[in-house]
Amino acid sequence: MLASPDGVDGALAIRQQARLLATRLHTGDALALSLQPGHRYWLQVAAGELALEDRLLAAGDALGFEGEAGTHTLRGLTGPCDVLVFELPG
Numbered sequence: 185m186l187a188s189p190d191g192v193d194g195a196l197a198i199r200q201q202a203r204l205l206a207t208r209l210h211t212g213d214a215l216a217l218s219l220q221p222g223h224r225y226w227l228q229v230a231a232g233e234l235a236l237e238d239r240l241l242a243a244g245d246a247l248g249f250e251g252e253a254g255t256h257t258l259r260g261l262t263g264p265c266d267v268l269v270f271e272l273p274g
Contacts, residue, residue: 203271209234209260217256222274225249232265234258250274 187204191197207215209232219225227236228246236247236258251274258267
């Protein structure tokens with residue numbers, strides 16, 4: 185986690201009801217992205233390529249999620265793949 189409302193776990197305290205998470209996926213890596221009800225999410229691919237379920241995303245691509253809940257799987261296609269996830273209040 186890079187940023188959070190209260191600076192938990194060494195994250196930058198932003199005093200907003202938002203969190204910024206980052207991860208690096210290598211080829212073949214998989215990561216579960218859990219979406220909570222009542223939140224909005226923005227996924228930004230900063231580098232590399234990944235698959236989100238059946239969608240292929242490359243550097244510069246982004247997806248927004250609003251009113252969705254559940255778990256999606258991110259899979260690294262060409263590594264390293266850097267991903268940012270913004271979690272915002274609904």
